[in-house]
Amino acid sequence: MAPLPKPQASTVRAIYAAYEAAAESWDSLGISVGEANAECDRQLWYSFRWASPLEKHHGRQLRLFETGNIEEDRLVDDLRRIGVDVYGQQDRIRLVGSHVRGKCDGKVTGLPEAPKTEHLLEFKSSNEKGMKEIIKHGCQKAKPLHFGQCQLGMHAFGLSRCLYLVSCKNDDTLYAERITYDAEFTLRLLARLDRIINTPEPPSRVSDNPDIPPCLFCKHRSACHDGAWPRVTCRSCIHSTPETCGDAHWSCARWAKPLSFDEQKVACEAHLFIPSLVPGEQVDVNEESETITYRLRNGETWVDGEGKS
Ligand code: SF4
Ligand code: SF4
Structure with missing residues (x-):
């Protein structure tokens, strides 16, 4: 049996924890x-x-x-x-x-x-x-x-x-x-x-093998190769566009308005995923009800937009 690793000293654990408590995560x-x-x-x-x-x-x-x-x-x-x-x-x-x-x-x-x-x-x-x-x-x-x-x-x-x-x-x-x-x-x-910046769809992968670099160390590996769901923010929404003029401006075509940084982080009830971010295949679009239907990887049918408004 391999020797058990020594436990980390409480002092060291406490110092690391203090760094983590003071850290801010930001987009x-x-x-x-x-x-x-x-x-x-x-x-x-x-x-x-x-x-x-x-x-x-x-x-x-x-x-x-x-x-x-x-x-x-x-x-x-x-x-x-x-x-x-x-x-x-x-x-x-x-x-x-x-x-x-x-x-x-x-x-x-x-x-x-x-x-x-x-x-x-x-x-x-x-x-x-x-x-x-x-x-x-x-x-x-x-x-x-x-x-x-x-x-x-x-x-x-x-x-x-x-x-x-x-x-x-x-x-x-x-x-x-x-x-x-x-x-x-x-x-x-x-x-x-x-x-x-100006492409509305994910560009092609640099590699189809998630188990070798650069994919192996990529922070987006789960979203890219494993079908992880993306975050719900304006940036994953089909209605958002990065504007080329101004100071990193974004706009929303659904509500015809500019999007503040804080608005982008929370999204709104009309959010619809950019289809290629959904781990499944798009099978239908209903413009009137603003829904997109997918067949997910597990075979289930899922309707984006349904019940959101
Ligand atoms: S896992 Fe990362 S590096 Fe690999 S193709 Fe996807 S986005 Fe690119
Ligand atoms: S529809 Fe809502 S979630 Fe989509 S870009 Fe506009 S404000 Fe953001």
């Missing part, structure tokens, strides 16, 4: 610049449409996120100590009708390699294995999400260079790379994001 207004270069269009669409339940993080993970923030402050101090001017921390990035969004870690001038050139600043921390990959292959190949984030940030602020500064969590090794703005890459990425 993202749009697609995060840090995820924008994900390889799967469908994954980005599901996130944008709030298809899966809100993620709840363990206390250890929450503490790790805090460690990342503390490390960022330290990297700012490190840069200032060598005479680099750091400013613009947390400046907002807003792209594609503000549906693609995020904040930058700052901007700098006075880098030893190019003192006069203003750079975007992107900090990351990595474990030893990830650091080896970054050092060996560089940001673009080793960390495509980071690369996309740097490119979108440079595009948003009209900068031509980004300082990508990574610290290793295991031994404090630092890695710095000056990334050049790639207009072709970025415009292609923005066009892709625009397409994902």
Whole structure:
């Protein structure tokens, strides 16, 4: 018999629990610049449409996120100590009708390699294995999400260079790379994001095998492969549309009105699922009664909209 695991100390459990109690779960207004270069269009669409339940993080993970923030402050101090001017921390990035969004870690001038050139600043921390990959292959190949984030940030602020500064969590090794703005890459990425935002149906899967990466670690795996029901919000409703003008605006065609963020989260009694989010096959539509009938995966018939109003 394998040895039983040691119980976690009460003190540690209490600390983790305190982090969890203080944590807030929130829906993202749009697609995060840090995820924008994900390889799967469908994954980005599901996130944008709030298809899966809100993620709840363990206390250890929450503490790790805090460690990342503390490390960022330290990297700012490190840069200032060598005479680099750091400013613009947390400046907002807003792209594609503000549906693609995020904040930058700052901007700098006075880098030893190019003192006069203003750079975007992107900090990351990595474990030893990830650091080896970054050092060996560089940001673009080793960390495509980071690369996309740097490119979108440079595009948003009209900068031509980004300082990508990574610290290793295991031994404090630092890695710095000056990334050049790639207009072709970025415009292609923005066009892709625009397409994902404006498509009313889930894009095709990157893979049909849920048991291998990237599906294996995808937070939308249940909705995508296992037939889990999506959340009932305006974003899963057939009547909602993300508007391309304004600050991440959405509208409802059923009630002919704009939708506030709070309204989107609660939906209304006229909610009708986007048919391809329902784990079943659409068999009928009744426009008068505003219902859609499905044959579910388990063979049952289910009428969306019935009894809602
Ligand atoms: S489970 Fe796989 S195919 Fe589905 S959204 Fe995630 S990465 Fe894409
Ligand atoms: S019909 Fe209701 S749930 Fe659907 S988009 Fe409009 S307000 Fe939201």
